[in-house]
Amino acid sequence: MNTRSICAQPLFAVGTAIVFLLMIVFLLADFVGSGLGEVQLNYRVYGEAMLNGYAPYTVTNGLSWEYPPLAFVFMLVPALFSTEPSLYQLYYCLMIAMFAVLGLWLIIKTAQVLGYNQKIAAILYLVLTAMMTRFVFDRYDFFPAVMTLAAFYLLITDRRTAALTVLAVATLTKVYPSIFILVFLTPALAKHDWRQAGRGLAVYLGACVLICLPFLALAGGDFMEFVTYHTGRLIQLESTAAGALMLLGAGGLTDVWTVSSSGSFNIAGPLADALNGVILPITAAAVVAVSLLTIVQYRRREMTAVDLLMPMCCILLTFIVFNKVFSAQYLIWIIPLAALVLAGPHSARPGRLTATTALVAAFAISACLFLIYDGLCYQNPLCVLLLVFRNLLLIGLFICTVRSIYCDQTQPPTAHTFG
Numbered sequence: 001m002n003t004r005s006i007c008a009q010p011l012f013a014v015g016t017a018i019v020f021l022l023m024i025v026f027l028l029a030d031f032v033g034s035g036l037g038e039v040q041l042n043y044r045v046y047g048e049a050m051l052n053g054y055a056p057y058t059v060t061n062g063l064s065w066e067y068p069p070l071a072f073v074f075m076l077v078p079a080l081f082s083t084e085p086s087l088y089q090l091y092y093c094l095m096i097a098m099f100a101v102l103g104l105w106l107i108i109k110t111a112q113v114l115g116y117n118q119k120i121a122a123i124l125y126l127v128l129t130a131m132m133t134r135f136v137f138d139r140y141d142f143f144p145a146v147m148t149l150a151a152f153y154l155l156i157t158d159r160r161t162a163a164l165t166v167l168a169v170a171t172l173t174k175v176y177p178s179i180f181i182l183v184f185l186t187p188a189l190a191k192h193d194w195r196q197a198g199r200g201l202a203v204y205l206g207a208c209v210l211i212c213l214p215f216l217a218l219a220g221g222d223f224m225e226f227v228t229y230h231t232g233r234l235i236q237l238e239s240t241a242a243g244a245l246m247l248l249g250a251g252g253l254t255d256v257w258t259v260s261s262s263g264s265f266n267i268a269g270p271l272a273d274a275l276n277g278v279i280l281p282i283t284a285a286a287v288v289a290v291s292l293l294t295i296v297q298y299r300r301r302e303m304t305a306v307d308l309l310m311p312m313c314c315i316l317l318t319f320i321v322f323n324k325v326f327s328a329q330y331l332i333w334i335i336p337l338a339a340l341v342l343a344g345p346h347s348a349r350p351g352r353l354t355a356t357t358a359l360v361a362a363f364a365i366s367a368c369l370f371l372i373y374d375g376l377c378y379q380n381p382l383c384v385l386l387l388v389f390r391n392l393l394l395i396g397l398f399i400c401t402v403r404s405i406y407c408d409q410t411q412p413p414t415a416h417t418f419g
Contacts, residue, residue, distance in 0.1 A: 015122055016104065027090065077091075096143075106146065107336060115345070134370060144171075145332050147169055151166040155308070160200060164184060167204060169211070179287050180312055182291035185197045187308075188200060233264070234276055235325075240394075250381055258379065314398070317334075321395055328369065
């Protein structure tokens with residue numbers, strides 16, 4: 001099935017219409033509510049600053065320059081058309097919508113290559129996107145999510161150099177795609193083909209360096225500001241660790257309070273401060289461990305590149321569940337991968353139904369938490385319990401992916417054995 005035939009499909013046409021309808025609904029709701037989100041209050045300011053000649057990381061001027069270098073490209077593009085807040089937001093949302101449509105095309109195309117149900121994959125993609133509409137159009141996380149999907153599609157169609165290059169672009173847009181590098185090198189590492197693995201790593205790192213060079217030349221030592229900014233953050237309010245600590249605080253077992261820093265609400269206290277320095281290394285170790293286990297399993301069984309989809313889901317959930325920073329928009333990263341996993345063959349239908357229900361529930365709770373975020377900041381017990389339940393659902397999905405990949409010895413751990 002070629003590109004033209006996919007674009008001519010009623011499914012793709014309806015999906016495209018839904019994406020733009022979601023954009024219109026978001027813009028109308030934002031206009032009626034007069035709510036100023038990230039796009040107008042933050043991204044537009046960066047775009048205007050760059051338009052006025054300030055290169056990223058070169059001048060403070062009240063800006064933190066907290067994002068990876070390519071993120072600023074997406075903030076600059078709408079400013080080239082207008083810096084008036086409403087018009088900037090319109091152009092930004094149009095850009096998001098176009099990426100969402102590209103993601104839909106990639107979902108259908110990837111499902112075709114995998115032999116999965118294209119209709120189910122597309123519907124799940126659209127449903128999950130609709131549930132996160134507020135974050136999809138008011139954050140920039142959809143850009144790297146679609147790029148990561150594009151990189152996976154290139155990988156399974158045996159275009160490894162292009163796949164690793166796109167993964168590098170995604171990494172320098174939002175750092176999280178870097179967690180997939182070992183997975184992308186797994187086919188070579190599992191065969192002890194060190195030359196191919198080294199070549200792949202060189203492509204990835206080389207692309208990263210080439211992209212960074214212009215920014216580094218302009219910014220000098222300030223270029224790494226976006227790294228130090230995030231590594232120095234406190235435990236964010238929505239993270240797994242924060243939920244557990246707030247439960248302990250509600251039970252009088254520790255002191256915990258909410259603070260505002262690094263552009264987010266976080267928790268602090270004796271135990272929270274003690275854990276803050278160790279969570280990041282634990283997260284990194286967990287991601288590396290899952291990646292290495294993927295290589296071991298890949299070598300043990302006869303697997304192909306298409307079997308890397310479930311490990312990618314597992315690694316992403318590892319990163320989200322263990323991390324000290326977790327915002328609701330991080331669930332956007334899951335959308336393309338989960339839509340494909342849950343559209344696999346029907347050999348594990350009960351497990352897939354359970355996983356789909358848990359995922360949809362986690363998305364729904366995240367949307368609810370956004371509406372009652374003040375209650376969460378004040379550590380209202382009901383809000384905390386709702387947060388903990390959402391995080392437990394994600395932990396359950398993480399355990400499901402681990403079990404699907406590493407514990408089922410009766411069949412290869414392909415992407416369709418969810419549950």
